[in-house]
Amino acid sequence: MKTSVIGYPRVGALRELKFASEKFFKGEIAAEELQRIGATLRAAHWKLQQESGIDWIPSNDFSYYDGLLDTASLFNVIPKRYRALGLGPLETYFAMARGYQGKQGDVKALAMKKWFNTNYHYMEPEIEDTADIRLEGTKLFDEYAEAKRLGIATKPVLIGAFTLLKLAKYTGAKKAEDFADHVADAYSAVLDKLNALGAAWLQLDEPALVTDLTTEDIALFSKLYSRILSAKGNVKVLAQTYFGDVRDVYPTLQALPFDGIGLDFVEGKRSLDLVRQYGFPDGKVLFAGVINGKNIWKNDYPRTLGLIREIGGHAQQIMIGPSCSLLHVPYTLAHEKKLPAEKKRFLAFAEEKLRELSELKAIAEHADPHASPLYTENEKLFSGPRFTNDEAVQARATALTEADFRRLLAFAEREAIQKAKFNLPPLPTTTIGSFPQTADVRANRSSFKKGAITEEQYKQFNFGKIEECIERQEEIGLDVLVHGEYERNDMVEYFGESLDGFIFTENAWVQSYGTRCVKPPIIWGDIRRAKPITVEYSAYAKRLTDKPVKGMLTGPVTILNWSFPREDISLKDSALQIALAIRDEVLDLEANGIDIIQIDEAALREKLPLRQSDWHREYLSWAIPAFRLTHSGVQAGTQIHTHMCYSQFSDIIREIDDMDADVITFEASRSDLSIIESIQACGFRTEVGPGVYDIHSPRIPSVEELKQALKRMLESINPAKLWVNPDCGLKTRGENETWASLRNLVQAAKEARNEL
Known part of the structure; x- marks a missing residue:
């Protein structure tokens, strides 16, 4: 051998x-x-x-x-x-x-x-x-x-x-x-x-x-x-x-x-x-x-x-x-x-x-x-114990009933309530959440982790960046704003650090694509939310503007799929534990006046079995309900967004619609907007934002290029259901290219509105 x-x-x-x-x-x-x-x-x-x-x-x-x-x-x-x-x-x-x-x-x-x-x-x-x-x-x-x-x-x-x-x-x-x-x-x-x-x-x-x-x-x-x-x-x-x-x-x-x-x-x-x-x-x-x-x-x-x-x-x-x-x-x-x-x-x-x-x-x-x-x-x-168990977490997951996985009002009723509440223009513009993690942002976080600055100093820097981000978003005319996520190292690691049940590494980097590397957390035990995670920064951003501000969360399936899972319980059980923790965060955001909440499921399709016969039995039967569990307790006027990227979604488009979000943004620019045909074919009820430009490239799209993308979308999608946004977060991009691209995006949306 x-x-x-x-x-x-x-x-x-x-x-x-x-x-x-x-x-x-x-x-x-x-x-x-x-x-x-x-x-x-x-x-x-x-x-x-x-x-x-x-x-x-x-x-x-x-x-x-x-x-x-x-x-x-x-x-x-x-x-x-x-x-x-x-x-x-x-x-x-x-x-x-x-x-x-x-x-x-x-x-x-x-x-x-x-x-x-x-x-x-x-x-x-x-x-x-x-x-x-x-x-x-x-x-x-x-x-x-x-x-x-x-x-x-x-x-x-x-x-x-x-x-x-x-x-x-x-x-x-x-x-x-x-x-x-x-x-x-x-x-x-x-x-x-x-x-x-x-x-x-x-x-x-x-x-x-x-x-x-x-x-x-x-x-x-x-x-x-x-x-x-x-x-x-x-x-x-x-x-x-x-x-x-x-x-x-x-x-x-x-x-x-x-x-x-x-x-x-x-x-x-x-x-x-x-x-x-x-x-x-x-x-x-x-x-x-x-x-x-x-x-x-x-x-x-x-x-x-x-x-x-x-x-x-x-x-x-x-x-x-x-x-x-x-x-x-x-x-x-x-x-x-x-x-x-x-x-x-x-x-x-x-x-x-x-x-x-x-x-x-x-x-x-x-x-x-x-x-x-x-x-x-x-x-x-292997003869002794290694994972940590939490009986209260297990009992809470076991007690879940079918009612815990569904919002009280149907989508159409919620949509009408939200249209009246937010009064957004046709083709509302927004971003996926993160803004560039510049050298000063990374240095601030590093200094705090090393103990070189106090927690108060660390937070004050982040509050300052949030103020700048809100001001610039208002300046260029975006309709739904975000706080920029300057406190976050990674969309999964950040949440894992705030949840019991995870352990973390210093240098366990894994290549995701090209020069992009991630450092997946390790799930070591049962998972619970010990304290609010995002409320302070989101609430601060909300106070700075009269425009809607999205609270930004990572969904349970993505947290699970982008972590190294434990081996002693099922993926379903881990997903439901994480979903309950994120549910607590969603309800806290809502209680603090955040009435648009994005729960990203970028990795929803990642662990979909490679054979179609296994899709529902082994995965979708719990992955879709896990997402629904995170938001089923909110009021009808609270708008739930989610985001998905870089996977082929057409073959599970009906299951995605069944996630019961109010708005879904998709990666679409690199796949030549192919998702819009599937959206039209299945009678997709959820409002959608197919990404109009590729953020993984340093090029700046022109207004005309963005208008052409919107024109293609409007051939298949009801304008009352169409949002305008990049195809992913802007964390990895440079400042100049980011703001230049967003200015063009807002201008393209305005011109497209005028032509409706």
Whole structure:
């Protein structure tokens, strides 16, 4: 038995790549310096895995922005509008990722979507009818050779042909099948070059195989790989799957001449049953994902060794590894100086998971695992309690009835009451909540955490920023204002810090997209609200203006999905506990005069099962009610907003309507406003604000561009139900671009009103 890693985090244990990339974007460092830092990180990651005893170490899992964007670039899948800029390769790459506005032109970024059921975002490749798909880039080969020069034999990693075609957007008349031969030839060219370089393995990631597949999908997969694998030569090819099981295609995988098949035995509910039912082909290697690559709890060795033994009864050759890339967990516990030792001993980040793989391999070599101290220490760890329980919280959740999940008045009645109460103009303008977290904001928070300033000084600074924010929003003419969220480090971590039941890290950063990293809280016990969280700042902002001010909260499903959940209770139980805590905050805001309250559910779709048959039974049956629980106790005149971003919502649009919010804002600009067709088709009752511009790009949209977006929306959406807003919070943007964009947004809305 050997060990293999699917992929490793890439931004650096202390976010070195993030900071270098941002300096490059600002023109503070040259491309050569960015690339030097990238090479340093790659070398460090390879050496760490080598020293940890990993047998097969990945290369080309590193990226300056996104792996699927790397794959598209490798195969010359670059839309014409980016080529027309006439930029260099790296600048063109970043233009696709972030958009471009400068001397060479003005283009939006590619659409950004969630990577299956994770909080990682990928850039959606666009394949035009005239696309010339061929092997063009060299990154995969350069990084393989780079590792080889360091004395490290790696397994190059590449997103597979089927997943590439399934996740791409087709902008013309042609579809995936029309490009299959060209794509297969491009992958065959990769194998030709790897043969020349002497590579032993190529890992082709095919997570799309764990989704619901049609007979046409399976035929496309077979067609692609029948052609690709005929060119493999001496290179062994691994079909690596993760995030679920391959029930629709397992016999096909067995029949094709892959040398290895990677199966997820953590999230793959039927993976073990498939191996039991169909066996595993002799001569192939089973890459078994037995350690959770998405959660941070230490592995239970006795349970995992039992699983490995059973798998070994069906497969002659086994490689053990994580269930997916370790991209989805933090780097290392080494930089966590404040976490108590009694809690750290239960945790395993990416570096610690490498050690777990080596330890499992070593224990498995013993005839009697109990002879290994590694085994007995682990067994002892799991024999005692670790999570903290709160009987009052459990009793409150148990006592919930159906009435607790529904508002008393129906939506239409509430809508009429709110229209009369707020008397907003047609196409009311607002923002999603956060304003730029400038250097002085971050410095104030850091000084307070370090004890360098008092709590009073910290708050007075924030009150001053709120005054500035309200004044500027009034100046440009926004209709519904926000306080700016200057006190918040992160939309989930901030709430977790104010709730009992969470623990926090100092440097457990996880990449969300590009240079954006998050630090998910860890749910350690039952959750309750100990005291009001947002009331003081929201009430202060309310006193500064005669315009409506939104209270800003994060919803229970998003808090849960963007935290590392405990393993001893269900996700449903955790969600209801969080929902009750947020409900208390909602009612306190209302009692303090905040009569518009936004409860963000940005991550609602994130944990939606990848197979549609599991959607309601395993997820929507509790996720939608958990949101309703947060606001069901408010008065009819209190307007409840929510926000969702960067996921495909069309297929659950009716369930979203059933959240019973009064206003829902969606990310829409990067997805070309596709959500509006679904809103129209299902008779959506909730008022909506599809985002009119992309805040994840530094470009400033013109008034005319924004008016065109509104015009498209008004073709499908009743103007009485349409709000005007950016597509997400403005926390990551610069001050100048933020206010310039919002001025244009307000002007576009005014002109659109006049044309109604």
